Amino acid sequence: MERASRKDAAGRSPAWAAALLLLGVCVGCGRRESDPLASATAEPAAVQPAANQVARAPAETPPEPFDPPPLATLDRDATWIDRPVRDGMALLREEQARQTAPASVAEALALENDSAAANATILAALGRLPEPGEADLAARVDRHVAGDLGSTNPIMISTSAEFDILGLTGFGLFSFDRRLEPFATSDTVVSWQTSADGLLDKVVLRDDLVWSDGKPITAHDIAFTYRVIMDPRVPVPAVRSGTDQLRWVHAYDDRTVVFFHKQPLATNVWNVNFPVLPKHVYEKTWQDDPTLKDSPEHVKLELAPVCGGPYKIVERQRGQQIVLRRRDDWSTVRGRQVRDAPFFREVRFRIIEDPNTTLLALKSGEIGEMVLLPEQWTTQTKGGDFYERNTKVTAPEWVSFHFGWNIDTPFFADRRVRRAMTYAFDHDAMLEKLCYGLYEPATGPFHETSWMAPKKKPVASKQDLDKAEALLDEAGWTDHDNDGVRDKEINGRLVPFEFTMLVNQQPLRVAICTLLKENLDQIGVRMNVRPTEATVLQQLTQDKKFQAYHGGWGAGTDPDTSDNIWATGAGRNYVGYSNPDVDRLFEEGRREFDRAKRAEKYARIQEILQDDQPYTWLYWRNSFYGFSKSLRGYVFSPRGPYHYSPGFGSLWMPRQE
């Protein structure tokens, strides 16, 4: 069997995944999607049932014990509807079979990516999956991550680096394709059914799954992991969000697991998707050490985790590198090949924080891929020193950046002031000069090309100092004391309009804030730029100890993941935004199963947010990647080239002749 395919290596990242990325991006986006920093406190933002709009704190108590009815009763009472069980790699193959490459690989490799046409050619020619026998199955790929892992325990997953690595070592039942359509993955699942009332999901697992220590993976592992994730003593940074919408998870036998939902929601397909722990390893130890990392047993597991995915961790040098090796017992069980082996025998992750050092490593061939910053894309990767070993590609990605205005401060409580900020900012200078014309303007939380964005294309914001000044005057911020700075009487005291903008130390972001500072200075508003270390920034925004900040969010797999940014009192609603209409629309969107009707709700949310401007949306940061010329098979989704199915699994290296 030469033909090898890897499904879903990195694709198991559902609703909670989105949420985590959000946080990560918010603070540390420049280098990589999220960095080590996000690991600090990715707080789960729980979405409570409809009746309880206000209380959105993370679950403090474990779910009430639940006595699941016998499977026979379920089968008798429920009308089961079959849901898709798919192979992400096969889907991609089908898609590619319908396309013809516009150029040969050699032609594409000789191209310089200096135009949209060249980019499309490179993507089409080099993004193809291998023909049988074409891939070098003994190859090693050197990848880049911008920060170390916080933990190797899959339920502690939170940052982008953890996604990259634990996505390859972890076990999961569900995934989604590059259009973010969810399915159960045929690597692990035989069948997936949902009850007609939307309250039950029944999954039958394959019987040829083993952990890296040789023990079988069963439905009991999944039910066990649910209880661990939902135990408030276990410091799960992100995965509990979404999982807490489940009423219970019960394993009826080794292969049959049923998910009981609290309510029939459109988002239930994401809530059933969480990482899985080996029950036989943790069941004896987790009660004694619910942190899952302090006891000697857990310290040992942290170093050498028992993995359920296609790769296992074989080497870990803190702050240096992490090496994964392909598990032969993933594809070959009891002497029989049961699923396709991944293309790479070894995946080595190099940890490099500084973007300039990373680029040097790519040019010297030390690493095989990296995210390029606009300046790097435009000025550092156009010469022979780059193209000798590498090529580069770009594709749309749903990661957007913004200024967030703390609505609980006297400055930004008024919508007119927030709109004035948007008018004051020189969007064109940012896009053209600072971002080298590579990023597209953003105007709201949902990407224009996504199904949930309004049909009417929004107009990109432009600088208009007259409008900005008029709005500020209207809101009462005029220069009363004649000192050149606008001010307003608040509680009998004249408050000058001077505020501080928190920003990550990444140069591009500081430059964007400095640009706003100069723009505001022109209309009598004083702003101080405060570059802040990433974890401090995260803490300050979470504690709402800020006046304004600059950050970004990565899009979730479902628009409902934005609920925890915009709903009243939600966990990531740092700016203190509250609008009953938005709350209601999210609630309705969750209960609506018709895609078109759902889209209307989210489009309306986008419009309301554009009117209210709790953020000044700045730009969409698309994917810009440098790849070694020896790599093939990169295909991009709105979540980048890795975090979907097959994602990283479609990358391969040709055999050396």
Added chain:
Amino acid sequence: MTTETRTTGFWGDAWRRYRRRPLAVAAAAFVGGLVLVAILSPAIAGTKPVLCRYKGRIYAPCLAYFARDLEPAIFARDRFRGTYPRNLVEKDPESWAVWPLVFQDPYRSVRADEWPGLPANPARDEGRPSRRNLFGTDQAGVDVFAKMVHGTTIALLVGFVSMGIAGTIGVAVGAVGGYFGGWIDMLTSRITEIVMCIPTLVLILAVIAVIEKPTIWHTMAIIGATGWTGIARLTRGEFLRLKESEFVLAARAAGAGPARIMLRHILPNALAPVLVPITFGIASAVLLESSLSFLGFGPPPPTASWGSILNDARSNLAMWWLVVFPGIAIFLTVLAYNLIGEALQESTDPRLREARK
């Protein structure tokens, strides 16, 4: 015949010997030049008039470069929006203005047609040195020459303020310890040793993370508060030596109190050797500030600082002008202070003086 040299006194003597070293004189002149540049920076490079007459009154908007609040409010009220050349003429045809030598701003890119007929500054990596941008522009289009001229203030302030603080603390601690001796000396010496153990860079990084609005003054205060140990030790040594000398004995016999003896009699005689570490301290403070800015922990943006220009260069080394000009400036400044320090040492040290003869 020796009376003539004697009347010049110790300091005159030292100055005479200092003057014999051309490099040291050049260094002193260089630092003097920097002081001038720092004081005159808004008149050398800026986009606000040095002096202007507007609606019947005379203003100096350029002072805003020293403190933001010094910009006359009338220009904000009349919606100048920081753009003077056109607005002055349009809003008061009678007005006149004296402009800085170079119409460039250290904090922002000059916009197109801001100065009638001139295009916008080049940005990205296109801002090579040209007639308009003498030292080129950075990625955001800000003129490097303007940044460097205004950054001179910081380079000087950092050295003088931090070593002013360090000198005051060091001399006070060393004098008290050296003069009184006994347990007081024991105490001050131990404190000195403890402070010596504090890593300045780490402390600065920690403080910057903690305080609400970190400014360059915090950095200076920390460099000063940790950099006094060498000075204290030298002062203590001098005081130990001098307190036994005859003129101190004479002063004490005349009934002078300890404060008077320390300040009036010993300190002037102990000052020369103490000046040397202060001069070297200034050099290292300038370097430290540049390193901090280079690492991204310098004064908050968009404050112009030489080190921060170097930091901008890191992402694109092909923009050599971001490396060369601030690099040369830092090098020359540190070299100048070191030359001055060395010359001071040699021209005030009696033993070296004997050896030279």
